[in-house]
Amino acid sequence: MQHRWDIFCKVIDNFGDIGVCWRLARQLTQEHRQVVRLWVDDLISFARIAPDLDPHHQRQVVQGVDIYQWHPAFAEVAPADVVIEAFACDLPEAYVTAMSQQTKPPVWINLEYLSAEPWVMQFHGLPSPHPRFSLTKTCFFPGFAPGTGGLLREKGLVVQRNAFDAAAEQAFLQRKKLPARKSGEIRISLFCYADAPVEKLIQVLTLSSIPILLIVPQGEATESIAAFLKNEISQSESQFSQGALTVQIIPFMEQTDYDQLLWSCDVNFVRGEDSFVRAQWAINPFVWNIYPQTDDAHWKKLDAFLDLYTINMPLEMAVAVRDMWHSWNGKYEMNQHIWMNFLRFHQSMQRHNKNWVSQLFKQDDLATSLVQFVGNRL
Numbered sequence: 295m296q297h298r299w300d301i302f303c304k305v306i307d308n309f310g311d312i313g314v315c316w317r318l319a320r321q322l323t324q325e326h327r328q329v330v331r332l333w334v335d336d337l338i339s340f341a342r343i344a345p346d347l348d349p350h351h352q353r354q355v356v357q358g359v360d361i362y363q364w365h366p367a368f369a370e371v372a373p374a375d376v377v378i379e380a381f382a383c384d385l386p387e388a389y390v391t392a393m394s395q396q397t398k399p400p401v402w403i404n405l406e407y408l409s410a411e412p413w414v415m416q417f418h419g420l421p422s423p424h425p426r427f428s429l430t431k432t433c434f435f436p437g438f439a440p441g442t443g444g445l446l447r448e449k450g451l452v453v454q455r456n457a458f459d460a461a462a463e464q465a466f467l468q469r470k471k472l473p474a475r476k477s478g479e480i481r482i483s484l485f486c487y488a489d490a491p492v493e494k495l496i497q498v499l500t501l502s503s504i505p506i507l508l509i510v511p512q513g514e515a516t517e518s519i520a521a522f523l524k525n526e527i528s529q530s531e532s533q534f535s536q537g538a539l540t541v542q543i544i545p546f547m548e549q550t551d552y553d554q555l556l557w558s559c560d561v562n563f564v565r566g567e568d569s570f571v572r573a574q575w576a577i578n579p580f581v582w583n584i585y586p587q588t589d590d591a592h593w594k595k596l597d598a599f600l601d602l603y604t605i606n607m608p609l610e611m612a613v614a615v616r617d618m619w620h621s622w623n624g625k626y627e628m629n630q631h632i633w634m635n636f637l638r639f640h641q642s643m644q645r646h647n648k649n650w651v652s653q654l655f656k657q658d659d660l661a662t663s664l665v666q667f668v669g670n671r672l
């Protein structure tokens with residue numbers, strides 16, 4: 295059944311919040327034929343991952359999604375049938391009041407951050423009554439295990455991923471002005487936070503006995519690389535080499551192109567939430583830079599995922615993954631041994647990742663879970 299949805303998104307500091315909301319909005323519109331309004335407070339950040347969007351327009355339709363600039367002075371609007379408050383972003387007071395005045399109150403969902411921690415299963419779907427109005431908000435947790443809301447995954451993803459053969463890869467590389475593959479070369483994509491040990495990684499990669507191409511979309515990592523190599527990277531595209539390593543700085547890509555970059559690289563360094571999930575769909579070995587939290591809560595989150603992800607791995611491989619991820623997140627210093635030991639398992643890790651992904655596919659995707667949840671309530 296078709297319903298009207300309002301998704302509210304505040305861009306906190308990065309691209310993850312809008313990355314998730316944008317994917318969800320498109321999926322609800324295109325796959326589930328829902329009518330979606332997406333309210334976003336920062337259209338400039340949004341336009342970096344969706345270049346079709348004009349950040350100067352207060353309202354526009356992109357890929358079937360009705361996008362609105364969300365201003366602090368929120369104009370009166372009639373609430374939709376379903377209201378998604380992404381990552382506890384706090385709905386405008388006037389909007390909540392209007393929700394409470396509907397004859398049939400909207401289904402109100404707080405879409406939470408992704409975590410593999412076991413408590414998520416207990417909290418997923420819990421109602422939270424509003425203190426003043428007769429409205430109930432439900433906490434909806436994405437997750438990796440049955441009993442959670444699942445992960446964002448488009449219907450056509452497998453078909454698209456499988457169709458990405460050598461010719462499609464070549465076409466992608468040409469379109470993005472990336473060098474063609476050299477035989478025996480390892481390709482790595484790098485997306486991480488400012489405090490990831492990028493200099494250490496570069497030192498280690500330059501010592502490789504096989505050529506390495508490190509592809510870095512512009513951002514925090516490019517600044518660290520420039521600082522480390524004392525090389526001014528002022529233009530949007532740049533390439534430089536040291537030892538076996540060639541670093542290619544590329545412009546930040548459109549979200550769907552970034553997916554293809556992940557498919558085309560042998561190893562992907564990803565971060566946060568959305569790129570971390572996309573790296574899993576890409577099958578290739580990946581290293582996660584988790585979003586750092588002040589109280590160190592991210593370590594529990596990182597280890598909870600590692601526990602799940604490595605459960606069926608041979609012990610040696612699981613240790614190699616854990617060492618690489620822990621050192622990349624600063625638990626101890628990364629060195630060549632850790633990197634080489636991780637790389638040693640490349641092929642078997644790809645096989646493992648295929649199984650991991652098949653297991654995740656047994657669960658409904660997040661958009662489908664939301665549509666089902668809503669369908670039972672409206």
Ligand code: TRH
Pocket residue numbers: 306307308309310311312313314342343407485511545546547548549550552565566567568569570585
């Ligand atoms: O940008 P992030 O660090 O976002 C984070 C996390 O979501 C974190 O949980 C949250 O608390 C914090 O923001 C506020 O990393 P993430 O989640 O991977 O989001 C990046 C998005 O940017 C993702 O949708 C992929 C997209 N992207 C592109 O579209 N083009 C690119 O070139 C790159 C590198 C990424």
